[in-house]
Amino acid sequence: MNPWLMISLIGIGTVLMRGSFLAILGPGSIPPALERALRFVPAAVFPAIALPAVLVVEGAYAIGFDNYRIYATAVAGVVGYRTKNLSFTMVAGLATLWILEALF
Amino acid sequence: MVSGGFRDPTTTDRVVTEVAQSPRRRDEIRSGLIDTLPLLLAVIPFGFVVGVAAVGAGLSTTLSIAASGVIFAGAAQLATMSLLGAGAAWPTIIGTSLVINARHVMYSGTLVRPLGHLPRAWRWLLSYLMIDQVFALTVTRSHDGGDHPDLHWYSVGIGLTLWTVWMIATAVGVIVGASVPDSWGLGFAAPLIFIGLIFPALTDRASVAAAVASGITAIVAAPLPFNLGLLVAALVGITTGVAVDRSR
Numbered sequence A: 001m002n003p004w005l006m007i008s009l010i011g012i013g014t015v016l017m018r019g020s021f022l023a024i025l026g027p028g029s030i031p032p033a034l035e036r037a038l039r040f041v042p043a044a045v046f047p048a049i050a051l052p053a054v055l056v057v058e059g060a061y062a063i064g065f066d067n068y069r070i071y072a073t074a075v076a077g078v079v080g081y082r083t084k085n086l087s088f089t090m091v092a093g094l095a096t097l098w099i100l101e102a103l104f
Numbered sequence B: 001m002v003s004g005g006f007r008d009p010t011t012t013d014r015v016v017t018e019v020a021q022s023p024r025r026r027d028e029i030r031s032g033l034i035d036t037l038p039l040l041l042a043v044i045p046f047g048f049v050v051g052v053a054a055v056g057a058g059l060s061t062t063l064s065i066a067a068s069g070v071i072f073a074g075a076a077q078l079a080t081m082s083l084l085g086a087g088a089a090w091p092t093i094i095g096t097s098l099v100i101n102a103r104h105v106m107y108s109g110t111l112v113r114p115l116g117h118l119p120r121a122w123r124w125l126l127s128y129l130m131i132d133q134v135f136a137l138t139v140t141r142s143h144d145g146g147d148h149p150d151l152h153w154y155s156v157g158i159g160l161t162l163w164t165v166w167m168i169a170t171a172v173g174v175i176v177g178a179s180v181p182d183s184w185g186l187g188f189a190a191p192l193i194f195i196g197l198i199f200p201a202l203t204d205r206a207s208v209a210a211a212v213a214s215g216i217t218a219i220v221a222a223p224l225p226f227n228l229g230l231l232v233a234a235l236v237g238i239t240t241g242v243a244v245d246r247s248r
Helices: A003-025 A032-038 A041-055 A068-083 A086-103 B009-021 B023-056 B061-070 B074-085 B090-100 B103-115 B120-129 B132-142 B151-176 B186-201 B205-220 B225-247
Strands: none
Touching (some): A003 B074, A003 B090, A032 B103, A032 B225, A041 A068, A041 B132, A041 B186, A041 B205, A086 B186, B023 B061, B023 B132, B061 B074, B061 B151, B074 B090, B103 B151, B103 B225, B120 B151, B132 B151, B132 B186, B186 B205, B205 B225
8 A cells, every 4th residue: 555545544534533523523412421421531541641651661561669650650740739730740750760760 | 724814815914913912812822832841841752753763664754754744643653653664454554543543532522612612624723733732731721710712722822833843853853863862761751741630630539530440440451452551441431430420
C-alpha cells in the first residue's frame, strides 16, 4: 500500500473519531445516561495514562525501590494536590527524579 | 482556517479587532498560551523521537514531516512507524493506530457540553487539534467553577501552539536526527502532565472512586497490546464512578 494513502487513512480515521460527537453528531446526541457517565472521563482517563508510564519501563513492570519515578510521582502528587498548578507539579516531579538520579 | 478568509480581507481584520476588543477572549488565549508552556517539556522531546522513528521506518523526508500534520497524535504515530519498520501488514498498522486513538471518541462526547454550541467549522477545527493535552486542559478549565463562554479560544490557543511545536520538533527529528538524551528524564514529563491534572478532576467521592479503579486497572492491564489497557481502565473507571454515584 502507498504509504501516503496509509498515513492519510489513519489521519482521517483519527479526526473522525475526534469529531464523532463534537462535530458530527453535535448537541442533543448524548442521552442523559451517557452524559452521567462522561462526567467521569477526566478522572478515569488521566490516571490510566499516567500510572503505566511510571510503573512500566520498556514493557516490563518496574515496581520497586529502585524505580525513582515512583518517588518523583509521589512528590509531584503532593505538590499537585496542594497547589493545583501544573507547572509546579511537573517541576517538582522532574527535579525529584534528577536529584535522586544524581545522588544514587 | 475560516472559510472565505482569503477572499474577504476584512474578515481577518474583524476577527483581529474582535479579539483585541474582547478582554475576556484575550484572557482565554493568554491563559491557553501560559498553560501550554509546561507541556512543551514533554512535547518537544516526543516530537524528536517520532521524527527519528519515521525516517527509521523508511518514510521519505516529506512524508515523515507530513505525517505529523495528517495524523497529529504522538502515540499513534510512534506505533505506526514501529510497525512500518517491522514490515507489518497495512490493515494491522491502520487498525492499531485507530485502536490507540479510540479514546478520542470519549473525549469528543465529553466536549459536547462545553463546546457543542459552536459553529460546525469551529467544532471541526477543535476536533482536529484535540490531542490528549488539549483535551485535558480544556476539560479541566471547563470544570474549574469559572464562567468560560470563550473556552474555545483557550483550546485553540493551546492546540495551535502544540501543533506548531509538534511540526517543528518532528521536522528537526527527521532532518537533524536530533534527540534528547534519556538521562534527562524528559520521558517522565508526559505522565507528570496527567498526574498534575488528576486532582482538579477529583470533585467528589464518585470521581475519586473512578480514578482509583482506573489507576489500578491500568497498571494490571498494562501488558495488553495496542494501548488497550488504557481503554479498559477508562471504562472500568467510568463504570465505577457511575455505580458509586448511583449508590448515594
